[in-house]
Amino acid sequence: MTAPLSNGDLSSSDLAARFQDAFGSAPEGIWQAPGRVNLIGEHTDYNDGFVLPFAIDRTARVAVRVRPDSTVRLLSTYGDQGVTTADTATLDGSRAKGWTKYPLGVMWALQERGIAVPGLDLLLDSNVPLGAGLSSSHAIECAVISALNELTGAGLKDEEMVLATQRAENDFVGAPTGIMDQSASLRGAKDQAVFLDCRDQSVRLVPFETEPAGLVLLVIDTKVSHSHADGGYASRRASCELGAEVLGVKALRDVGVEDLDEAGGLLDEVTFRRVRHVVTENDRVLQTVELLGTSGPGAIGPLLDASHRSMRDDFEISCPELDLAVEISRTSGAIGARMTGGGFGGAAIALTPVAAERQVRTAVEQAFSRAGYRKPDIFTVTPAAGAMRLV
Template identity: 45%
Template structure:
């Protein structure tokens, strides 16, 4: 990366920073509803090499688009960083939000972005890029931000610059986790508890199944589901759906539109599933979480209605092939599923899933294993 940066910009970078993608083990669309979620960072990372400039100019490029580095070079200034589109929103949006929220001037820079985090799959490629830039500028601009503040700033980039009405799950996962752990996020209490996964010791593995069906959280179903959750909360007279006890879910069925009630039921029960999975993991019983993950997928498919046929096929095949549990991960409407499998069976299940999904008439999915990795950091 240093060599590419020097070839492009004519000098070495000041450093290289990175942030991981993430898999959400359980707890989907619970973040903006005050619930629980249990994500972990994965060993696919976005890296950004950065060198400060003595002026206000910004020059950035990436190798993850189908263009050579030079022709893909994007230029801006500190003052125009909030007026951008395309992938550069995730970089320049950080600049814009930092300057506005912290009341700082900042300085220009040059940056080269590379990534092994799949894009639009549901493993937080956008949060990985935002977090990598955040930790880089935090050091270069001597901001000394707490990680919790970085989470808030990253969400502002998504909400205000990108236009995606997301909560803080993704930013928390890529900024607060650590190797071999998930993090139990309580969005009502605003707490983050590291929970040991124990997958290696139990000879278990997580497979990510990329359906190749792409999504965009800035448009479409994600925003609609959020509005339906808000409608459910208004009808129920609560600040957030977290306030509804799981035993009270059925009682609301006759008091709101059926579709809105299904959204409520998913959020409340998925929060309970996240609590149960974390409890099993703390007790060293990771094998027992499989059925809970599968229940979570049924809830997304039937109640939240944000799955797609290719992912449903992947989940069904993974379980039929011997997986302990599987579910869609991420915001939905495309993206990926995850399957908890025995390490000894991982390669066989990966092939069987890809074959079966393709034979069902969908694109052949890309299936790869992931391990729980470190959060955003300086690499060099």
């Protein structure tokens, strides 16, 4: 019971055929959810702050069929791990491995909400790059919860599915993430960025169309894999919580740029720099939203640059490969560049004039080669629709 390997671009009919071959019957449906790029607003989400991601035109898709028993059978079209089997009565994050943690975590989180989750067969196909900071894991979770929301008749709203997948990440997978990635994947729209207030989950769609402005948004996957379930992410979150506690606020969202001078006298040097990143990053998100509405994407380059410097120097979540990608992009023609995602690896983005795209691509590849780094994967993304049922 194995499915042939895929590059993540199977058609719906081919995915259904692979499902039939693997599990012996047709799926009840196929659902997809996109990865995301965060245009700006990093590590602000779990501080009740502002973020500006958008869903991208790379997706995770799941073919699903409900079973008459409590058995769960999971299979993907990549890798050679074969079928993973579990039971809905004994879901355990400590025993789940690899990508299967994400669908199993969603099932567990729905159970925790009092929703009866049946056994199922599931086949995953995805072309969201793994470990690149484009939220491949949340794309899987959002595709799965979209399927289960429909198949179980749970009737959850987008906001409720966001919180359920966050709980799966936090308490089943063990990654202390916020709500940004799920919100972009579930609530995204074509040619729009998702301006999200993480305190109340309110969303405003902001036009982000690069083509009319003569621009492309390049993603530079450094091939340095990262994980949110490790200590680096958790320690940054702990620093933010400490900063909020010392400053006497509910969350760093409640600290303004004008408060930083006073904060500097109350916090140790490392905690202050962590706080300064979050406070100034929130301000950069608000400035970016305003500029997109008044001047268009060609005006936001300096804010992208400032965001990267802040993540590199104050939050210390960059790495040499990301710094090189950003530096070379800027010196080769990009109007702004920054790392995107949780950090410690992953991808950078470079907002680039169409006329300079080839030059930027070539310069980054050559710089990585000279440095002895792995060849980066460089591609363009555009804002796409959020999670949906395909068939």
